[in-house]
């Protein structure tokens with residue numbers, strides 16, 4: 001069964017095509033900066049050079065992918081038989097991979113206000129696929145599902161019960177596909193299923209998850225992907241009174257405040273650059289606002305590691321994954337500095353020698369906690385879950 005996996009991010013579309021049963025994709029790629037004139041398509045399998053492309057939205061990005069790699073329509077052996085989608089917000093209803101029908105589609109649409117940067121892109125891609133591949137089942141895999149194992153004390157807010165019952169106000173957690181994937185890789189690598197583990201997914205969006213024996217027990221994102229760590233354009237934890245204060249005194253309306261807090265805060269708000277590569281380069285050159293942004297970013301992560309070690313009652317492993325987690329040794333070093341009291345020590349030489357795309361231990365010999373850099377692979381995790389669903393007996 002040829003399986004296409006599509007991962008619609010806020011401004012990107014990642015994809016991988018898997019042949020029958022294989023875990024190595026025939027090809028993979030990424031279209032980024034969708035909707036801007038800096039849109040690029042990087043495709044591994046034809047050649048690796050990113051090419052400029054035009055994609056005004058996610059549906060157009062999918063057309064660009066298929067124009068370059070083909071639909072396999074003319075060759076039955078290459079025909080796409082099923083499509084897996086990453087969907088960021090599934091509320092509390094979807095506990096596992098789910099075949100998309102009209103009711104699933106409406107649920108994804110209803111949740112747009114809780115994931116305004118993400119659910120619209122997934123929905124657009126699902127609808128485009130239905131027109132292009134009417135006979136192929138489409139399966140949604142939700143970022144929220146992994147966190148359904150959280151105990152109620154971790155997913156409730158301290159607000160009246162009616163806000164949860166009537167308005168769904170609770171913590172859902174995101175990046176679950178990625179946290180679940182790296183937790184399994186870490187358990188396999190260390191040969192232990194009973195790990196107390198903290199997973200750090202540090203991409204454009206960023207979150208931490210506390211995982212005990214493979215099950216999530218807490219996570220840093222909440223009702224929406226805005227809570228928790230400092231991110232590229234989102235500031236994470238903040239007193240909610242900031243919003244009342246600004247609504248009364250700044251002249252901005254609620255929609256403008258939402259845009260400010262989702263797309264103009266975090267690293268971008270602090271120093272003007274959302275891209276960690278730029279922040280690091282500027283900090284290196286002595287730029288004070290970039291240094292401060294980096295300090296806030298790493299300090300917030302360190303606080304979560306301490307909190308989650310307490311929630312877990314110990315710590316066996318710490319995992320770094322996604323764009324920043326995999327590629328920024330300086331960020332990893334800064335996060336781990338001062339965690340000696342947890343017996344967590346990083347080996348500087350191993351930390352800087354990490355090979356992209358490979359699982360790499362970076363802890364020192366005398367560390368009591370394993371520190372691992374693990375490549376994010378949400379698409380492979382989606383492919384596994386889709387196959388499991390399609391192979392299950394009805």
Ligand SMILES: Nc1ncnc2c1ncn2[C@@H]1O[C@H](COP(=O)(O)OP(=O)(O)O)[C@@H](O)[C@H]1O
Pocket residue numbers: 009012202203204205232274275276277278280322323324327328
């Ligand atoms: N070599 C690098 N050094 C530091 N940061 C990097 C590097 N490569 C990518 N990043 C950062 O990774 C982030 C994007 O991560 P990624 O996982 O691709 O994001 P997403 O999937 O959320 O769009 C950006 O902030 C980018 O600057």
Ligand SMILES: CC(=O)OP(=O)(O)O
Pocket residue numbers: 009010088118143174175203204205206225
């Ligand atoms: C949930 C979320 O923030 O996703 P991303 O990191 O892809 O923006």
Ligand SMILES: [Mg+2]
Pocket residue numbers: 009203204205
């Ligand atoms: Mg991502």
